[in-house]
Structures are given as structure tokens and as C-alpha cells.
Amino acid sequence: MSFDGRQRGELEQHAATASELIENGRYREALEHLYVVVQERPNHPGVLWELAMAYSNLEYNTEALAVLEQLNRRIPSNVELRTAMGCIQLRLGRYEDAKVNLLRAYAADRENALILRNLGHAYQGLGDAASAEQAFLAAHEMDSADNRTVQALAQFYMRKPDLRMAEHWVKLLLSRANDRETDAERWLLRIQTGWA
Secondary structure (H helix, E strand, C coil): CCCCHHHHHHHHHHHHHHHHHHHCCCHHHHHHHHHHHHHHCCCCHHHHHHHHHHHHHCCCHHHHHHHHHHHHHHCCCCHHHHHHHHHHHHHCCCHHHHHHHHHHHHHHCCCCHHHHHHHHHHHHHCCCHHHHHHHHHHHHHHCCCCHHHHHHHHHHHHHCCCHHHHHHHHHHHHHHCCCCCCHHHHHHHHHHCCCC
């Protein structure tokens, strides 16, 4: 279909509005605009990426993964895409697939703590505690400010169980928390009272 200037302008406005809504966390509203754009540009990488991110943030994980897989067929070696696919596969409990995608992403970007943390979750889901621990610790060494990794380490050691190490990571998480009650406070209480 050929667009005249007005139609092209409207389509670009829908795309710009969708991007702005996504940036502001208004994913459901963004979908309405993205659907209009996707009808006319079904293979546009930027549009597909934003559609996948909107789906992901709305926890439409199956839909997000389908869009990411479509995008992966067009751009097969993209680190960010492989990482996103791995994260969605983790949510879906597809740990082996997640591990494959995250290992490919990590091979291309060995300085990415987010990839390592998620790889730790994949290993943990597969029951490989030694590899999970190694990935979580390496992610923390790479980016010690990331509280999500500290939380992953606390939960890992609570499940292991290694309560001394769990307490270490929970206390670190608490030292960074604001004044309101956190999950970490409840975890620490469980550890200290022997309920972990």
C-alpha cells in the first residue's frame, strides 16, 4: 500500500505516541498505537521491539516472546534481543532455552552484569546450583550497586540453605533500603529465628 504524506504523518504520530507512552510506563495505551503501526509496518524492527517491550511489561510473556522470536529471525546476533528473549523464557519456566540465549548474549558482551544475573536464574531453574552461584557472584562483582543481584544472592543462599551467607546478603540489601519495611527485613527475621 502506498502512503500519501498525510497517512505517513499519521503513522509516524502513532509511532511517536507509542514510544512516549512506553517511556512513561503506559504500556496498555501504547499497544493501541503500536497495533496501528504494525498493520502497516509488520516487519519494522523498532516497532516490533517496542511491541515486545509493551507486552513484556504487561506480562503478556507468550506474546512478547513470539514478537522477539520474529525479530530474532531478522536480526539473529543482537545481544539485547538475545537477553530479552532469555528473560522472557525465564518467566515462562523455559530455563534451557533461556540459558542458550543468555550464553549467546554473554559470549558477545562479557561485561554485562544483567546477562550474568539472569544466567544465574537460568542455572538455578535447571538445578545447577554451582553454576548459578558462580553467575550471581560474578554479576555482583561486575556491578556491586545492582540491588537485584544482591536480592538474587540472598534468595539463592536462603534456598541452598547457607544461612550465614543469606544473612550477609540480606543485611547488605537492608543497608541500601529506605525506611519502609522490605522483603529483606522479613527474610532476615526468618534467618535469625531459624525459620529460613
